[in-house]
Amino acid sequence: MNNLHLINPNPHQTLSFVKILHETVKGRCRCKVNGLLYSDQLKQYLEFNLSIHKDILSVKANSTTSNILLYFNPHKKVSEIVVIINQYVQEYYQYPQKSREYLPQKPTASLTSSTSWHLEDIETIISQLKTSKDRGLSSLAVQQKLKEDGINALSEIEPRSGLSIFIDYFKSVPVALLSSAALLSILTGGMADAVVIMGVVTINAILGYVTESHSEKIINSLKNFVNPSAWVVRDGTLIEIDTTEIVQGDVLSLQPGCYIPADARLIEAHRLTLDESALTGESLPIEKHQERIISNQTTVPLGERNNMVYRGTFVTGGQGLGVVVSTGNLTEMGKIQALMGETNQPATPMERQLEQAGTQLVWLSSAVCGVVFTVGLLRGYGLLEMVKTSISLAVAAVPEGLPTVATTTLALGILKMRQQKVLIRRLEAIEALGSIQAICLDKTGTLTSNRMSVLKLCWDGREIDLRDGRLWSGNQVINPYGCDELLKLIHLCVLCNDSQISYHSDQTYILDGSSTENALMEMAIAAGVDIRELHGKYPRFVTHHRSEARNLMATVHQIQTSTYLIAVKGNPKEVLERCSTKMENSQLIPLTEREKQAITDQNETMARQGLRVLGVAYGQAETSDPHSLTLSHLIWVGLIGMADPIRPGVKETINNFHQAGITTLMITGDQSPTAYAIAQALHLSQEKPLKILDSRELSDVSPEVLRSLCQEVHVFARISPAHKLQIVQALQQRGLVVAMTGDGINDTPALKAAEVGIAMGHTGTDVAREVADVVLEDDDLETMIVAVSQGRTIYNNIRKSVHFLLSTNLSEIMVMLLANVGGFGQPLNAMQLLWLNLVTDIFPGLALALEAPEPDVLTLPPRSPDEPIIKSSDFQRILVESSTLSASALSAYGYGIWRYGISPHASTVAFMSLVSGQLLHALSCRSPKPLYAHPLPHNPYLTAALGGSLGLQWVSLAIPGLRNLLHITPLNLGDSGVIASSAILPLLISEATKSHEN
Template structure:
């Protein structure tokens, strides 16, 4: 009893520790029950019961880490998911035994493979697909399987038809109110009113359809941006094919950085690790093996099937070979897509804010319309007249154009950025771009040109410089073939190297590999080394890739029979730790602590020159089991210093980020002195002392300590992929909106975690582009400034449109309410109110959403992501502006009454005054600064919208048919002067108060 009580007590403290680790992306989130001691029963209990929850499509829990990956309806709030998890955990630990039996009932698991490939012996699988470990499928078998299983492409969720997009515009609360008003008009004999009301609704739907269908086309065009290839063995030959041509039975080769295009059962592995976070929610790489799982359970979770690889994951290290067992919709990724079954893109937070604001205004206007109706009846107006007026006022007040504004702006924003070489892969990323507060910059390929070249080598205190392909020391040329130490160093650089040389005509070649390894290979070729002969002489048997455990690479080669050579390159200090011998004048002598200190000092001097320094070493041993060859007791060879030049314009771009209020942090695998020199050159600290944190210090920090330090550090050095993820999450824990740039495999976990993941489109890897939210097609960081500017501009423009729509609609309500309260009759009839809605709302509102960036858009601090589209203080401004418009129109109406009495002439003056004032008010909504105080860029769309709307308004006076419909009369010059004055006066007052803001 005491033990049970203790367990319950511990978990009682932990129940509130549900944490959302990844924000939702199209209905996907990863949450963690922190500190929870998971049992198998609890894992099954959570998976079973969460899957029964409404709006949850798929659940996977990991019994080791406590992570839960949940796919759910995108419209469901994340907090509701967290509450459901929390409640189930509490229920389980209150009565654990009562729920264990529930998890044992038969059920259809979304993670169960019908054929249970993970528990089958590989020979059985090969026989089932009629394939072979050595030769793979024959061409005939490939064609047969292609016919049987189809192409390896996930079935696209049905896109929205044009008709469904159009109909959806009739389903919102504002349109429902308008449709009800039209029905009421028919019942009260106002057929014309009903036709006009539904005409306004239909015009809005047509505009919405045109813009949203364009948005659908743009988003759908992004789906095929990443189309990875695959290396397979067919008929005994290694070939590269498009991933969609893979079939079950194919022998699939897996290499670092390769995207897994289908589900496969592993048959050979060499230290293979994969990132499976897309399926399991685990950020850390998962080690794989090729043996059948002995636990005979078909329902073993995906995260524990370590002899399988799945579509949508990617290789982070090592190599492997597997037989494809499922393609297309039969893959685990295909099952998830079928479960989610989205038929439309989820709305963005911004769209939801606008929808909420529109609904609130609908109910507010409905209340005001009811009040106007009651006052009108008390004043003695006819019932039918007041019904028509109230209906028309409701129509005029309803902001049915808000969704159209958001859809149009976001869609055109994506298109505009695409023209600027910025590819947006998620609508939500546009909003996040304007809120970025911290930008984590991967050094290689982002800040630098990613074209390394060796500049210096050093051993035994001797420095050799490399210029134009020649080695120099004290202005004397050095022949590597006459210097054993230099020749050994070059040989190690070639052997411990994954670069491939592709020869072309006229003895030209292209190096295919990382920039660092290409530079080492270039050094060897310039020295006259026959690279291919050397590699054939010492064939590679094993490879130990750089990982989170060790910051170096090692390769094992056969010399002859049972004598093996180990070549090592990597972080100088880590390589040096594994060395016990050095070479001096051709002799092997013990490596003393004094020698090691001298080497480390030389390393510091080279790194201080902004050189990336690698340590070189090797070992030679006679051994029977090659895999037992230790990476220790090595022979130290020397240091290699190389440089990657900083990209042109990067320093100015960093300054622009700082001006925009965005903190920049450099994350690099380089040593601290090298990183410090680069950070100093780029002025990352904005003139303040440059603060740098090494990975060795990072390992000793708690998450809270790292979070508090993250805002103060400018450079993180010697960083591993795991550290990158920790840094991004630490910044997020400080409440910052984080963007992360990267182009390699090791950047992908951090790219996923950041609010905005930014990948390079040209030099970046497929997997980096696959997880990124933004892709810079020209690999130019300067383009990112354009993206930030566009992100901020799009958000600002939507705010301007909403500001305009709310202030003008509110002014119409005020005019009718005040006139009725004051006993001034009906300044606007039902048809005039409907006309107002058509002329002043839609086109000027859309034109404001297409405003070019303001001159100071990159001089302001980023907005808070929690900031609503219309702040509380903004409403003060909107009410003031609405008041000036309504009072000015009522003043013009009072002039009309004084001259013509309560008549059509007076109503015409009020009608023209309010329309003209609202159209001019669009100019005031362009900026929070007074007109003329700054030079705003020209907006041809607004000019066209205002000119066209104003012309249409005056045409209505000259056209007999429209004049009769609107019940307006011709005007004389004095009337025109009053109308013009009443339209300009609110603009002058509103602009004047911008010098002395009403609210802050």
Template sequence: MPEEITEAELTVARPHATPAVDVAGDLDTDLGGLTSAEAERRIAIAGPNQLPEPPRRPAVLRFLAHFNDTLIYILLAAAAIKALMADWLDFWVIIGVTVINALVGFLQEGRAERALAGIRDMLSPDASVRRDGAWKSVPADELVPGDVVRLAPGDKVPADLRLFEAHRLRIDEAALTGESVPSAKDVEAVAVDAGVGDRHSMAFSGTIVASGQARGIVTSTGALTEIGRIQSLVSGAGSLATPLTRQLDAFAKVLTLVILGMAALMMAIGRFVHDMPFDELVSAAIGFAVAAIPEGLPALVTITLAIGVQQMARRKAITRKLTAVETLGAVTTVCSDKTGTLTRNEMTVRRIVTPLGGYEVTGLGYAPDGAITRHDGAAPGADVTAVLAVGTLCNEAHIVLDGEQHRLVGEPTEGALKVVAAKGGVSSQGSRRLAVLPFDSEHKFMATLNEGADGARAFLVKGAPDRLLDRSTSQRGADGREAVDPEHWMRIVDELSAEGLRVLAAARRPAAPGTAAVEMDDLEELEFLGVWGIVDPPRPEAVTAIEDCHTAGVRVKMITGDHAGTAVAIAREMGIVDGEQPRVLTGAELEALSQDQLQAVARDVDVYARTSPEHKIRIVRALQSHDEVVAMTGDGVNDAPALTRADVGVAMGIKGTEATKEAAEIVLADDNFATIRSAIREGRRIYDNLRKSIVFILPTNGAQSLVILVAVVFGLALPLTPVQVLWINMVVAITLTLALAYEPAERGIMLRPPRASRRSIISGGELGFVLAVSAVIGGASLGLFYGALAYGSSLDYARTEAITMLALGQLAFLFNSRFLDRSSLTRDVLTGNPMVWWSALALIVLQLAYTYLPFMNELFESRPLDAASWLAPVGLSIAVFFVIEGMKWVRRRFAADS
């Protein structure tokens, strides 16, 4: 070993494609391991085998950053105005709203940081390493490049290793690659351009050894490992502003300009037309701004979304970020992982083919419920029984009953063979295993020596069809043994593979009495029994959900680590693609495309296979470049970067890793794609209700500001005082506004296309509608106020009538707002949302208290109204309802003609 080693000498380029001996040479080590002194020198250069903590801004700056929002600026401006007016109660209410909003955002932020913490938790705590010529256990963070590590079943791989010994090694890499079955490993170098899932000569940090033993040389530690690269992708993926935040920001900017412009115009008219004193004019302008600014809007948005979060949770979708509820409603594309989301992640035998015919198998998952039926209707015979016997006896898996659920102990493929044997009534009872030859990735089969109840012994073999055919000379025919036809069987294998089935074969050979072991030489001249076609079956409810998504204008794209053939077959069965040759992009093909080239084809490709984390991020970015709102689902740590980058990340709650859950905005409690469909529907409903709530609340401010504006422009007495503006804002906000958050979904909500993500939350037509409604309610209030003055009422009495008109006018408009796009002149407006009636009752009670309680009269300068004085506000509010319905009818006719 040299005295000094540079950092460059502790790295190996493409170790998966380099012979293990050469990798050892490049790392200036050998297969006997390092000395402790050498390891200490190397750790000083390479650093500990840990994923680095991400840099974080100080908590104070992260908290203050949540005030950097246009709507918050409006609120702070309103608070400043309230302070100038010495309305300290209103001042502290507004400040409280802004602080609570910032606290909510502060507590919810840090998804990416927590995702990185989840990834760091995946690393192994210790490792078996060869140091000073002996094996010892050391903390995994002390490993260095060049160390020799050994692996055993159940171990978590402590660093990236180039394998130089592997005995029947299979590693579960699902969290890293998304593949549903453990990956078989060997020591031979693979192609330079092989994807992570095809690097069979490597073992990657954070994955788990399913079976076998191995030894390997540490090639990368810490941030340089494959899982470390994923961590850097998570931290660098970035997140986008949601459609709602973009829309609210744009709306707030427009609203700010409108309010400032109107205030300036009002001041100019008051000064130059009516020659109002400057201090009185400034006071009126401030009152106008206070009336016009919808300071309750951020709270309305937050509370409406929070209600949506509760309702989503009832549908098994746990929301980790409020705005994600609404973003789901804007989704145009769902990029879904295959295993466990679209499929059950429970391997199931679907087909059995013997020399005598083909058989279909019904039933899904690990429950032994189902039947085996022959294509021609004949009952299964001894040919099937022989295949099933091999499947259940030459097997290391077990199915256990956990409560009412059947749970697999072992590998999924072997579990499928156990289950289908049970469906066929074949069990291991009466048979005794005498010896076993475990599965080996070099030979690709497993064999056992079993003794039956009659004392006869036989070698039972299952494995890759081509390997068993090479060792078979006969097959089980109708009249006993007959010559095997390898070409016929390989055609069957190709047909099953084209259907997305994983194919395994069964064979047997009698053993001589007294045989007690299984040797490779014993497994020649086998009798070929048939093959199984195994699949991770689609979730039936997911098929329906995908069809519903397509109807709603939402594209579904499958992004999986599985091979292209399997991916296309499942996608066709799910209804994601159709046609004879749907387009599919593999990771290798995607690697050859530039980002511009990928953007050109991304929307046309619905199946991506053999993908890596980088590929998933590129796909999401390519779709987003077309203004697509992308939802990304995933369960493995390899999905975390793409979930962070997507507009809304959706993690699996049952089988998902902690890193994935922390990176996501939505966590599915049932790991079911159908829940995504329901969540999209719920998101659309919540957005509809949010839009209704905003359209409803704005005329409250619009009518008040219009009343003040008209009074100033025409030099008349003000119908409202600032404290009365505060009252009407408060009473409407705490009673009527939130009623619309509980509205049920509109009819046909999943039959319409997704809304444009960059459109304003309030369209130009709706803004005009808001102004017209403000004019109607404000005009009624003005008429009632000046009419009362004309009939000799006191100023305070007339103002009380005007306030009552504003409150009842908003109550009438609440029923108009329940159905913005269709008529409210229907029985439906009276049913479906009990909160409307409770809110109406609360408003009336509070308005009665405002009118008749002495302390309220003192605080707000209101006066008790006699019974006759209620007739005009009630009658005008009913008239307001019908006038607004007429305006809605005109809008619908205009929209239909345009």
């Protein structure tokens, strides 16, 4: 943890400093401003000024905790960001009056609320909203409220209209220059030239509009991938509904992992904690209560309204009930979105790189155009002709479609992955998929089927197997009702259980709960236990769920008026530590250290068999307050051994990850022996010996040591949510691009921190899907290989398109520059340059972006995230290829001059040679390896693009109108042979000079 000192701008206060609480490699950090009078006004001032700073993407400050959450340009250092914060704090205190002038004029939506629900009594709120704590709203009242208030949804930002997309293509500098050339042509009588010039501009705009509007539709559909649901009480029944159907007055049921779909006032809270980081910037869970807040202040900050829950947050622990007070745009999240105004889809890192490459080429082509213009004038060409030629060359040389190619390719990639059951929720995730270097795999539900089944029960040295729905001791079927200890073990597993069971009239039943607890229920049913009768006999009063500090669950049940039973299940070691006695022959006897060791040995034996083992115990006490009972001096009962079978195909998937150069790590809450056995079965490590690290060894490890350990460890056992986050961050600090899979609430911190967070579509919680970048719709890890392959292919295809566009456009610059400087006339006129831009750039460039994955795409190591899309070696290759194309075209032009002199006929030979050569060059751009040695899958799009473009090019010779516009002449058989030779030769040279090792 780094401490960065902040110069104290206020002489009335003690020395202050900014403390970095948390930092990742993704351009995200959390700072704490200590020692300052951190008022709401300072909060507003910092949020407003930092948010408009060019290097800061978003900022959230918390006036209660003095924390600031920042997302900033990842190329900036955290120390530089802290300097920026320092400057604004200094200004605030040094020039207080001036600082107030720069506060946002609109009130911050998160500071106030139209109704102070947190200050009202529960009874008053329920009465005002005409609802009921027990029965909720009636169906009739819900329909009426939906008509009056509308659905519970935030206003969506209007996407760009088709007209605005189309018009934007006329706003670029090249098009403005080309329009100027058209205007000059009209003024000098060249109406036909002006029509052709503007026709090319319009066709470019139409093609750009078609591709970009389709891309925007796909990208805008990303937000529809996740549709959370909510549990509400209506007409006295707890039902699950779509969050858009929630209305004011609905009573929400809040459980761990529950996504909060609207603002609500709590009416019940039992150990309820929430993650409100999305709203307040505070990452630590906030404990909630239902009592009215007593305050003399007119405004209570959001962070202090602990009897309220807000849209966009989620439950991390406990349970409760809340009555909805605001929906849709009236929620605090809705108000913030309203203040944000319209925002455009941000450019991805790849798009920014392409824009930078295009800008560099603009400067290069501008310099060349200036040289061509000057040399042309010195050689005696007309001013107007050279103006049009220079401007046309600039437009033809600059591939202004680079960002469009990237956006279109990314959007089509999203569509293709959606067909493969991979839902992408963030555009940048596609780029990151191709760079994944390490993937952290959550065991349950990802590597395994998440369908637990009980296989073994152990108590007092005895073992029972569960096979075919029966309890077996060797070859003998056991009746649990003939053994008190065994029956007690089964009963406790039913009582300490959150699964809900519903029976049908045909005696079938449905279990609704986690796979572990459903398996325990199925075991009890198989043993003949009447679940409903048992629940009725021992009503539950208190539930203690698992927590980060306690890896067990306990429930308190009433036996008599003041006598209570405590049922406990969880990690065997933790349960055993809380036990002091055990039951033997219906008698309580002390649990000796020797017996505890025997139980521990039995637990490890079962774990080494790949079983997930639970310890079961109970207690009994008399008290008037069941909440005061402690989990100590319990009575040990026995062990339950369960198995979650490995998913079919997972072993092959792990092997595919290894072949792709991706390190695989398993993160699980299981004990070390269980985790080790599963990891061995999966062959999680192929090259090195399998190493495992237990969370007990992780607790006292420094970040530096953890970074080193992550290089060697393959399995992390008994891991908590905080540990998962630490592991992801340690891998990132090693410079790795990390993916994290998960499906539960305990996975969300790590899912948010990873470059690629991957959630399960069916078994995953709403919260996990909400924060993930990728959702596997079929819960099959095998589809992740498809996603990685597609991510790499998309990146490679964009590189191919960029390579093609840059090399062909640079060849045009070279041809014009060398011919003008050498005094050989102008091989290409303005119309021909425009035609080149239309015919050879757009369709082959897009077709290359649709290449199928190369056969070796999953056998190559992942690319470095810092690698530019155009490397220096690529520029060298582009220069060589452009030189070859231009030299070949100039050779054909030289042939034309030798045969026909400097004339339209010679220009036609050069024009046809360059166009044909550029189109054939698209074949060479399909792969950095020689095509003859590494055959590629057929690309029908490229075949159609090249065939259509070549056909259109040669048809132009046969149509008199086109011939006149392009100033070309008919060709004879000898000319055609020269053109064919000059087009094929660059392709052959390019293929011959490729390296087999690329």
